Amino acid sequence: MLSVFRTPPQLCINAAARSPWHNLGLSSRFTLSRGFADDSTKPKPPKPKASTPLRRAASASLPIRVNPTPTRSTIQPVFTLTTANGYVLPRLQKFLPSSTKPLHDSLWVPKWRDNGKEGELFIFGNGSFVCWGLGEAEAQKFAKEILSRSQSEIERLSEPESEDLEFVSDPSETTRVQGDLIILGKTPLPDSDSSIPANLPPSTLPEDSLLARYAFSQALSRSTALSALEGSLENYLSSMAALPDTLVRTGKPGLGRVALVKKLGELLKFRQGLNLNRENFSDTPDFYWAEPVLEGYFNSLSNALEVRIRTRSVNDKITYAAEMQSVLRELLTETSAHRMELIIIVLIAVEVVICLIRDGPELWHMVTDKKTKDSEKELKEAF
Known part of the structure; x- marks a missing residue:
């Protein structure tokens, strides 16, 4: 809501009612009044969604949204x-409808009904699932009733990550991503007969665009999984942010050896999840090597979501954190070496003292006896 003051009183213009941007869900209402409004009487606005690359390109989908055609379906989420x-997919499949089928790296639920709506689900092993034709409420309900009950989640997130887009079906258009809108249209047949499982069950959406939806879903799942990793890394970096200041003020690392090793283990886990797991964020899945059209769909949405750019940024942050920990580890090593030197010096001193206490009298007698004999010998020689 944008409030403009010092204008003619009692004038209120609802721009969203006449603006094509209203179809994008981007409403703008301009309230004009004399003086300053009492903010205490106004309800607090909802927390805005994160600004994603697709939201910044939302205007590109405007021509499709405002110009309906007879062949075009309604816009769906x-x-x-x-x-x-991560999810343990075999364990999860037991709690899904019997029509559920494995589809490459996912479980495909062709029909899922909830709150009077019907859609389909793609569930991936990286801890993400994508709902076509269903919104946030239905997705949250699925997570609460199915995922929690199946106990198939690996390291459940304290705060889930989400991404919401929209799609439209139009057989007269080519399948593509336009702005923040996915257009399901003409899709070429797959190059390999094994790309689509045999005996597909009836689904909510057309079968001919199934693999296109799968490719888009996999790109979306990677983006939200990467968002979860980005959030965890930010929390980790925040926990380490005070260490350079502590080093400046005290000259000490500010972490013990065990705590530093644990932090290093967290960092290695981030890098492993980002680059080394089977479902990493850098490589194109093997399935698309033989399907260039589907690879194009996957890459188009991945590029729109800036997955590779964000992956490089996360790697850079991990590299910085690793360098900082390397410095702290060297300081701890130097401190330990200095402490060991002091301990060795103290031990040598203690050993010397013990030797003096134990063998001192004997040494004293040996020295005094020798001096007495030398003096007697000198006297004899003198006379």
């Missing part, structure tokens, strides 16, 4: 939710 670092 695509909602992605990441609730954990």
